[in-house]
Amino acid sequence: MKTMVVISHPTIQTSSSQQFFLATLKGEEAITIRYMDEVWSERKPHFTRATEEKALLESGTKRLILQFPMYWYQAPAVMKEWIDTVMSKSAPFAKQIKELGIVVTLGVKEEAFRAGGKEQFTISELMRPFQALANAMGWKYLPIFEVHQFDYKTEEAKQALLVEYLQYVTKEHHGTLKNAEDWFIERAQSMKGAEWEQIAEWIKENQDERMELEMHLSAWEESQYGDY
Amino acid sequence: MKTMVVISHPTIQTSSSQQFFLATLKGEEAITIRYMDEVWSERKPHFTRATEEKALLESGTKRLILQFPMYWYQAPAVMKEWIDTVMSKSAPFAKQIKELGIVVTLGVKEEAFRAGGKEQFTISELMRPFQALANAMGWKYLPIFEVHQFDYKTEEAKQALLVEYLQYVTKEHHGTLKNAEDWFIERAQSMKGAEWEQIAEWIKENQDERMELEMHLSAWEESQYGDY
Numbered sequence: 001m002k003t004m005v006v007i008s009h010p011t012i013q014t015s016s017s018q019q020f021f022l023a024t025l026k027g028e029e030a031i032t033i034r035y036m037d038e039v040w041s042e043r044k045p046h047f048t049r050a051t052e053e054k055a056l057l058e059s060g061t062k063r064l065i066l067q068f069p070m071y072w073y074q075a076p077a078v079m080k081e082w083i084d085t086v087m088s089k090s091a092p093f094a095k096q097i098k099e100l101g102i103v104v105t106l107g108v109k110e111e112a113f114r115a116g117g118k119e120q121f122t123i124s125e126l127m128r129p130f131q132a133l134a135n136a137m138g139w140k141y142l143p144i145f146e147v148h149q150f151d152y153k154t155e156e157a158k159q160a161l162l163v164e165y166l167q168y169v170t171k172e173h174h175g176t177l178k179n180a181e182d183w184f185i186e187r188a189q190s191m192k193g194a195e196w197e198q199i200a201e202w203i204k205e206n207q208d209e210r211m212e213l214e215m216h217l218s219a220w221e222e223s224q225y226g227d228y
Numbered sequence: 229m230k231t232m233v234v235i236s237h238p239t240i241q242t243s244s245s246q247q248f249f250l251a252t253l254k255g256e257e258a259i260t261i262r263y264m265d266e267v268w269s270e271r272k273p274h275f276t277r278a279t280e281e282k283a284l285l286e287s288g289t290k291r292l293i294l295q296f297p298m299y300w301y302q303a304p305a306v307m308k309e310w311i312d313t314v315m316s317k318s319a320p321f322a323k324q325i326k327e328l329g330i331v332v333t334l335g336v337k338e339e340a341f342r343a344g345g346k347e348q349f350t351i352s353e354l355m356r357p358f359q360a361l362a363n364a365m366g367w368k369y370l371p372i373f374e375v376h377q378f379d380y381k382t383e384e385a386k387q388a389l390l391v392e393y394l395q396y397v398t399k400e401h402h403g404t405l406k407n408a409e410d411w412f413i414e415r416a417q418s419m420k421g422a423e424w425e426q427i428a429e430w431i432k433e434n435q436d437e438r439m440e441l442e443m444h445l446s447a448w449e450e451s452q453y454g455d456y
Contacts, residue, residue: 072364073357074302077309084305120363125356128349129301135348136300 001030003169004061005103008036008068008079017105017150021067024162031169032059036078046078047085056086056093064139065169066130067103073119073126089137100134101142101168102127110148142173181207229258231397232289233331236264236296236307245333245378249295252390259397260287264306274306275313284314284321292367293397294358295331301347301354317365328362329370329396330355338376370401409435 005025012018012035025031034055040046056064068075075083088094104123112118113126123146124131134141145168153161171183181203188200233253240246240263253259262283268274284292296303303311316322332351340346341354351374352359362369373396381389399411409431416428 071312072315073360074308074311077305077312080302080308081305083302084299087300119360121356121360125353126360128353128356132301132347132349132354 001062001099001170001172002032002060003030003063003065004032004034004056004059005065005067005169006034006036006079006082008066008076008082010037010076010078012037015069015105017147018067020150020158020162021103021165024166025169028166028170032061036082040078040081045085047082049085052082052086053091053093057096061093061097063099063101063142063169064097065101065103069105069107070123070126073121074129083133087133087137094137097137097139099140099142099173100130100137101145102130103145103147103165103168105147105150107149110146140173142168178207178211229290229398229400230260230288231258231291231293232260232262232284232287233293233295233397234262234264234307234310236294236304236310238265238304238306240265243297243333245375246295248378248386248390249331249393252394253397256394256398260289264310268306268309273313275310277313280310280314281319281321285324289321289325291327291329291370291397292325293329293331297333297335298351298354301349302357311361315361315365322365325365325367327368327370327401328358328365329373330358331373331375331393331396333375333378335377338374368401370396406435406439 007018009015009018012022022033025033032055039052066075066079068079074080104127106123108119113122115121123144127144131141145165147161150158150161167180167183172179185200185203185207188196188203235246237243237246240250250261253261260283267280294303294307296307302308332355334351336347341350343349351372355372359369373393375389378386378389395408395411400407413428413431413435416424416431
């Protein structure tokens with residue numbers, strides 16, 4: 001799926017999480033990166049609506065991802081300015097785009113964001129304006145991709161995050177296990193080397209077996225309760 | 229209570245609601261108006277932290293009101309930039325300020341903002357980031373002052389809005405009827421003319437009578453159920 005990742009971060013060069021994400025997406029042909037704080041011009045208008053519209057159209061973007069650090073429970077001002085400048089229900093990209101995803105990095109622990117926790121509200125609650133935006137534009141709102149305290153993560157946790165992030169940006173979001181397996185198979189098949197071939201095959205076999213079991217189980221359930 | 233009203237609106241001169249609010253606050257000595265899009269400078273940094281801190285301190289602000297039109301379910305970018313530049317838990321104004329209020333103008337009908345309505349979410353939900361900000365700064369969060377479709381309001385509705393707005397900005401927010409009456413009495417007493425004197429007296433008499441009734445009722449309830 002053609003995806004544009006719009007990034008707003010005042011110091012992207014020294015941000016370890018943003019550099020990590022950029023490295024993860026390197027070479028992905030279906031992905032266009034648009035780094036706001038670079039596109040932003042010193043003089044008003046900081047963004048040109050026509051330029052941004054063109055970028056969205058020419059990239060064929062179907063999934064729009066807004067990626068930013070959370071500042072005072074919202075996106076940075078530059079990201080908001082981009083939204084204020086570009087968004088329009090009647091723009092040609094409005095119908096082309098189908099999904100909106102949010103990648104948000106946070107310096108605060110995950111457990112702080114809940115009723116009774118230090119920050120009182122969940123990230124889903126704090127990002128509600130983006131959900132409302134997706135609703136207004138007629139786009140599907142993807143579950144938020146939250147990254148808490150990236151710098152404190154172990155190497156192992158970062159490796160897991162890399163796969164999850166790549167899936168978030170590039171995978172179809174059907175939320176089924178089959179869908180995740182298919183994504184892994186496709187990825188493994190596109191890699192060079194016998195070991196990747198083996199991995200793809202192994203996932204495929206596993207998947208076939210599971211689906212056969214599911215079919216039997218479903219037939220048995222029907223015989224017990226009828227088809228409901 | 230010393231109050232600062234921080235306004236962000238790209239075209240304040242031609243905004244009928246903003247002009248209406250400015251006229252309402254004219255001559256109020258306890259109120260400082262800070263119009264963001266005027267303070268904002270063309271060159272970076274658009275806001276100077278030191279200047280904004282000084283303005284907050286020297287005005288003795290105890291109640292901070294952020295006033296803006298809702299753009300894409302959030303404050304305009306300039307308001308966010310002010311927050312990003314100025315907010316700090318360790319700033320001297322952090323302890324001086326006690327309350328945070330939000331005045332938000334909207335072009336959409338009130339009934340659209342609810343589950344199942346066109347916009348799906350309430351204004352309280354969409355403004356959650358400001359509630360989280362108040363929580364982080366240790367400030368009391370006032371109920372949001374929502375103004376829907378100002379231009380469609382009748383003259384009568386606008387007059388009522390004027391009083392409500394003035395109360396929102398200047399009145400203590402204890403939420404009791406007595407508190408509202410006291411505010412009206414004080415206002416009426418400060419006006420010149422026999423008719424205002426009479427109004428103040430009338431509210432006072434009404435208040436006395438009500439409080440006496442309340443006392444009797446409370447005594448009767450205690451005699452019935454005990455003091456609980």
